[in-house]
Every structure is written in structure tokens, then in C-alpha cells.
Amino acid sequence: MAPRDPDAGIRRTITAGLLLAITLLLTLTRIGMIPVPTPAGNATIAHIPAILGGIMEGPLVGLIVGLGFGFGSFMGATLPLFKDPLVAVAPRLLIGLVSAWVYIALRKANRRTLTIMIGVLLLLLLAFSYQVGMTTLWLGIVAAVATVGVCVGLLIWLGKEEPGIIALAIAAAAGSLTNTVLVLAMATIRGYFSAEMAWTVGLTHGIPEAIVSAVVVVAVVSAVRQIGSRQRGSSI
Amino acid sequence: MPHPLIAVNSLSFSYGQDGPNPIQALNGVSLLVERGSYTAIIGHNGSGKSTLAKCLNGLLLPSDGLVAVDGMDTCDPDHRYAVRALVGMVFQNPDNQFVATTVAEEAAFGAENLGVPRPELLSRLEQALADTGLSDLSERNPSTLSAGQKARLAIASILVMRPACLVLDESTALLAPRARLELLELVDRLHDQGLAIVLITHQMEEVVRAERVHVLDEGRLAISGTPQEVLLHPALAGLGLDLPPAAQVAAGLRQRGLNLPDDTLDSAELVRALLDLDEARS
């Protein structure tokens, strides 16, 4: 048994620094902000380093990188919505934390546990969609269809992939959705958005962002850690 | 009896040894580096050179076997920093190892980490910058330096730790001919000042400068000896390494029956030998 690498702390600090740099680069140069014609102004990929930081380096690093993202988006904001630190900064602190916690909870889980969890998630989201459907019918329907689609996709994927990778993807999506949900909740509470607007934005941004986050995080982590993917080799 | 500076005893190292398929990079390597000596380690890509280098100062710890620096086991956490300060390591690509935004701060980094008191720190820094010819550039941003200057800065940042040995891990590979020559001359000067040098390379013409050469192949020591012994060794060709051009010419001429001495390994020696030979004939 080799002794534990005594310099692991340095690695964590440096990685946090580099992830923070990427976050600032993506927010301050606006490369990570993709303009879309919705009330929120743009979709983002700049929250991905915070998710990665949380998953790979732990909650603290996720928190720090998330703070950087919040600061960048706060200072770069052109909409009153994001000029409010309670909307722009506070929710972002939780992105990395949630990803980290979800990952820690799931990384040891086996296939069956994950299947059950996806089932529970499906039911919860469907119940939620039903609630939404009671107020705005079409939104509820869209949400339900999206939920079923995503969960079925996840289950099919689960059959093919290693549980570790699924855990990563779920943690990343959870981090991304934390961002969407909390920002929109704050925006609604603080009176920038009506509930219906929030739902529209949530569906049009939240789901694509969550999927992109999961794909990117899985790609990066499996490259860096060289951890297993069921796909053991090239297709050649 | 004083300890040798670095003693490597049947060292083996595997990457990912906790995982399902470890990759063995070094297999039973033993060698000694004496104080003030000049050692070259050559081998083709993937022969384990860099892994060996990182084992010499405890950046990697042996999977099996022992590496002792000045009698201190590199596995002993109490000696970790003493070992790293004694055996300084310069990597291939200086761009990726700079932490600071001025030459002076970058050079001082190692000494700061060792907690060297400031007056001493300043004198060490001054000395290191002077040795590497960077004194006039101390306020510059390292990213604005030329490739050769960056390589010298990487050396300066090791010298402030006052090491007894300098390990250069393919530090010349990315340099243009003139910058490479300048760097090798700097290394020669440092060697003259008493520093032990371990030069890791796959350029045969560079090993001629060394006192002792070790050839690594697939993680094992294939040949060890003086440059002359190694370059004339019959097994060398099978290891995928080329003779330096001068040695190639000399070998060819010898085969044609020219009576050249054995020690014509670099261009200058070959030219001198040929001119002597020509004079003797006429």
C-alpha cells in the first residue's frame, strides 16, 4: 500500500484557482453566455466549472468557484434581474455544493439504487408538472413530457453505462438545475418575474443547460480521471 | 563513510498500482549519483526517464526498492522538503511551471517556501539571477521572455534552494539550436561550480558532456558507462538511439580503415583528430 499523496492539498488549491480562472474568463468575456431571446437574456455554460469543482475537489472548491461565477454575472449584468446580488450571487454559491453532495451520496450507489432514485425523481417531477398544469395547462404538459423524456433517456443510458458515470451525470444536472431553480425562485420572490415567466425560462433554459452540463462534466471527468466508461475502447 | 548524493537501489515504479491494470514504468533500476558528478540518462520516449527523474527527489515514491538522497530515504515524510531542496528538478516546458508574474518572484519561490530569512533570500536571489544571466530582467514578466531565457529562469528558481544536484528533465528538447547550446554551457558552468548534474535527454550529442551515462530501455538500465563506452557499445543501435553525427562520421571512417582514436565523440574532437592524422601523414 503506497502512502497517501501528502501534497493533495496543493492540487486542490491550484485546481480551484484554474477553475475560477475559467469561470471568470467565461463570464467576463461573455463567451460562456449564449444570448437567447428570453426574459433571462442568455443561457449559460459558465456554471460548469463550479459543478466540476464541487464534484472533483469537494464542496468548498465548488462554493468558491460558484462565488466567482456569481460575482462575474453580477458585475456583467445588464438586466436589473442580475443586478440584484440575491439573484445573481446567492444561488450560485449552492451550485457546487449541491453537485458535490449529490455526487458524494450517489457515487457508491449501484444500478438498482439509481433506478429507484430515477423512478422517485420521475414521480416527483410529474407531480410538480401536474401542479403547474393546474395553473397553466400547456406549461404543465410540456414539463411532464420533458420529465418523462429525460427520465426514460436516463434509464436507457443506465442500462449501458457504469453507475459511476450516471452518478456524475446526475450530480452535474442537479448542480445545473440548482442554478436554474434558485435563480428563478429568487427572481420571482424579488418580483422580477411572474411565475409563468419563470416557468417558461426554467423549461427553455434549465433543461438544455442541465443536459449540456451533464455531457460536459462526464466528458471532462472521464478524460481526466480515466475512470471507467462501459465503452472500454474506441469504436474502431 | 559519507553517503553518496543519490543512491538508487533496485527501484521499481508502477503507475496506477491501486487500479486494475498498473503500468510498470521502472523495473529494478540501480545507480549512484556522486557529489559534483555529471550524469546523463538517455532512452527513447516511454523508456521511463521522466519517471526515474521524479523518483530522484521524491516527487514519486518507489513502488519497490529504495531511493536515498544524502542518506535520507525519499519515502520518509520528515525529510520530504530536505530531499527536494537538495535535488532540484527542472522540467521540459517552463511555461507550465511558472507561478509568479515577475522573474524575481518566480526565481525566489523555492527559497520563500523553505522559509529562508529575507536578507539571505535576497543574496541567494541575486546570485541565482547572476549565474543564469537574468539580473537585468528581474522585473520582467516571465511570459515575455524568450524560450531560452525561460529555461534559464527555471534553473534559477531551483538554484535559490542551494541544491547539491540539478536534474534536467529534457529541458533542452524544445529549444532552438543556439538557445540549447547556451543552456548546456550554463549547465557546464554550474557543474564547474561543484553542482552535480543529472541530464535527461534523448539527444545523443548531449551525453558526450557527461562523466557517466545510463541508457534506459523499457524501464530497465540497458547500458551504463562513460560516454565513450556507451557510444561504442554494440547494443546501442538496437535501442533506437542514434549516434551523434560526429560519432557517425568517425565510425564510418574507422570502418573504412582510417586510424582514428576512440575518443572522437563530438565535432571538435573529431576535427582535431583528423587534422592531427593528416599532419602526421604529410
Next chain:
Amino acid sequence: MASYDTLRHVSIGQYVPTGSLVHRLDPRSKLLWLLLGIVALLTARGYWVNIGLLLLILGLVRLARLPIRFVLASVRPALPIIALLAIMQVLFYAGPPGTVWFDWGPVRISSGGVRLMVVSLLRFVDLLCLTSLLTNTTTSGAITQGIESLLRPLSALGLPGHQAALIVSIALRFLPILGEQMEAIVQAQHARGALVEHGRWAVVANARRAAQLIVPLLVDAYRRADELVLAMRARCYQGGAGRTYLVQLVFSGRDWLSLAAAAALVALTVCLRSLPIP
């Protein structure tokens, strides 16, 4: 084709020694300046105050003997996206109440909307300039030490001040390097024919480009971190404890003076808030 050039020079994080008065200030007073400057930016309202702040900051840039266009270079890569965003926002977003200049279907241009846009952009540019100014005039060692020293009161509460300072200073130092890296990645992908160049569909192209960029950028950052960690370990880095410093922090009279100026600036912007300046 200038598209690769724009990423090449992020001025934030590049130390540019000119030996000016600003360079010689204590890093702590510059860090506090940045902090107070941000407060001033956040409190400033209306066109004139913000333009005044921009002029003041550009004046500081001149005082540091830096070319203004160098400092503004950080804004350049953001320009196309900012412009697009600005147009969309002005057209479609109602904004705070004000005179409506143009109203047709979903499109409404009002004085309030335009002012919001312009002031936000000025604030963004100001922030980039201030951050750039800090890093252009302060070495990474000084920044680390400055932050560490400012955080010392919090260290008593268990906050790892040295690590926090190192994280920030590494992030600032690597900003321009990663910007360059991004350019290299775009080039490498083009060279293999991986990206199709869209001329017209800027939005789609931007989205695709951003997604294709971020994976290699992150993977490369991890590789870079590995190498840097190795180089730091090889030079006996062992955290903040027991470390000595090349740079010595001296908080002198001119630092107090500069701080007083910053405080006055904040006070001024706060006072101007209550005045009816457009």
C-alpha cells in the same frame, strides 16, 4: 481573419512593469481601491456619473503609464456578444419607466431601457479596467500577500487565508494564459476541420463554439494544474506556514492618501445619487 486575435490578449492578469506611482503602492491599498471602486460603481446612477467614473479610471490607467487601449483589450472579446445582447435587450425588454421613443408590437424602445443598458455596459467596462489595472500594476506575489494580509482577521475564525489568497492570485494569473489557450483550441479544431464556420448565424455559431470549447479547455486546465503542482512541489511548496516573502509590504503615507481618495469617491457617488443628474 481577426477572430482568433481577439482572444489572444486578455489584459487582466498580465503584469506590466512601468515603475509608475501606481505600481509602487502597497498591494493592500490597491486591493481596497478595487473593493471601494466596485462599491462606487454599484452606487453610481445615471449617465454623467458613470461617464465621470470611466474617465477617472482611464485617468488612473494613464497614471500607471499603461496604454489605455491595452487595458481596454480585455473588453474586446466580449464586444460582439455584448452588442448582440444590448440590441436584443433594448428592443424587447421594457425596462424601468421612462419616455417611450418607439413602440411597435413587441418592440419598445424607452429612455429608461436605453439608460439601463448603457449604464450597465459602462459599469462592466469600468470593472474590467479596474481589475486589469490592479493586475497590470501588481505582481502575483504581492497580490497573494496583500489578500492574505487583508484576510488575516478572518484567519482567526479558521478561514484558510493563504489558500484563499493563492486561489485568487492563481486565477488572475491564469486568465490571460487560458484566453490564449482558448484561441489555440479554436485553431486546432479548425485545423482538423472540426468546426464549420458560420458567417451569418452568430447566435448558433457562438453556442456551438462555446460548447465545443469548454471540454478541451477544462481538460487542459486539469493537465496544467497537474504540471504546476508538480513544479511547485519540486520547489518545496508546503503551504503558507513558515514561508518567507521576497516582497515586503509597507503601508506608507501615499497608501493612506490613496485610500482616502477612494473613500471620498464612494462618498461622492453616494451623495450624487440623491441629485437629479441624468
Next chain:
Amino acid sequence: MSMPLVAIRALSHTYLAGTPLETRALTQVDLTVRPAEIAALVGPGGAGKSTLSHYVNALHRPSRTGCVSVLGQDTASPRCDLGRLRQDVGLVLQSPHLQLLERFVGDDIAFGPRRQGLAGDTLRERVRWAIEAVGLDFERFKDRRTFSLSGGEMRRVAIAGVLATLPQLVVLDEATTGLDPRGRRRVHAILREQRASRGMAALIISNSMDEVAALADSVTVLDQGRSVLSGPTREVMCRAKALREIGLASPSAQAICQALSEGGLPVSTEVLTPLEAEEAIWQAMTR
């Protein structure tokens, strides 16, 4: 005479024109690569070699000054088919790791051929050929993760990825730097073999004059963004003084003969390789 593959005339390039960071990378540079020719680009660091190589792949396109024609296409023209051009011109950049796009080596090398419409066994054979061409073992490497490769392996994979599309021209920007002699010989051999079998041309950028002397048919020397010397390799390499002035060395073999001739031995200095030097010295010694 057949039309050149690459014809660059009076090309200038300025980075960040109109800003204080403006840097002149190229000034009135000419470069020609003929079909089935191995051309070399040498020069001290910062001479503009990489920038020039980017023009050949249309990563940069001339804006105001100069004219760049690659495989008969004017790259400045909006009608220039970039996709086609980049398939026919393979560029291996200085930092090979950025060029690897896929997770597994096999998929990465298959990237180009797939875009050309190859599939199934043809694709597999092409990938096998490309991996083996650069001296790596197909079975062992196809399933390696690109992130886990060493620097030297990454360079080889990058070269293989470019060769796999069977380009008409490959541009290697210091692609053999950091490779061991065996790896270099392998790359040299594949360039020569491809030239012989299907007339592939190559433009190599190298800081090893020995390598250029052994491999290239023609050489262009850049210094501070200008083309200062160009012509057949032997002609350029024999101008030792001019090369020394801009900080380049002559090839070792040539330097040995030069030193001998200065020392009074009547030996021909027009040699490029150790073998030629050996012959020339033998001639002189047995005169």
C-alpha cells in the same frame, strides 16, 4: 513546370493591428511548395514560422496584403472551400494535445476519414495503417485514452490523425521536436514513402538543422518575419555565415567539413549528412 501546391507571395501579417499590442509577424514573405516536394521552414524563435504555417491551412487568410494560393484555391476568396482545403492540407500544430478531439485514440484518428465517408473495414484498415505508420502498435493504442498519452505519443497520434485523411500536403509545425531518434526516423520514412507512392508533399518546420538537411528538398529561412534565404537545401545550408548571423547553426556534418577545411584539409564543404561528410573526408584523406 507544374503548378505549385502552395504559392505565397508578398504576405504580411500583423497581430492585433491597430492596438498597442500590435506585433509584426510576417513582412513580405514568399513561400513555394511544389507537388511531391518536402519543403522546410527554419528560423530562430519568433521568426514567424508558425504564423506562416497557419496560412497554408487557411487558419489565417490574407486580408489586405499578399496572396496565398493553396492547391489552386485563393484562400482570401470567399468562394474558397475551407472544408475541402483542410482535408487536403493536414496541419499538425505545435501543441499536439489540443488537436486531439476524441476520447480514444482510435476514434480520434478515425475522425478525418469518417468525414470523408469511410466506414467499416475500410475505415479500420485506414486507422490501422495510420497508427502503424507513426510507429505505434494498433491493438495496444487504439483503445488508449488520449488524455493518458505521453507527450511523444500525443505527437505521433496527432500526426497519424492528419495522415489518415491521405492529404496532398502535410504541414508539421515542430512535430518531431521531443520525439526520440527512432520516432523521428519513423516520421521521415512515412513522409518519403507517401511522397513516393502518391506524390504527397510536406512542409516541415523544425529547429534541427540536421533533420532538415537529411529530409528536405528545399529550405526557406525566416528571420524576424522576413524570408531571408530560400532555395534547394544544399544551396541554403552551405551559406554557413549567413545562417550563423541569424542564430542558426549549419548541419553538424557540414560544420565538421567546414572546420576541417578551415584547418587546412582540402575537403568539400557542400555536404549535408554524416554519410556525405564521411565520403568527403575519406576522399580528402586518401588524396
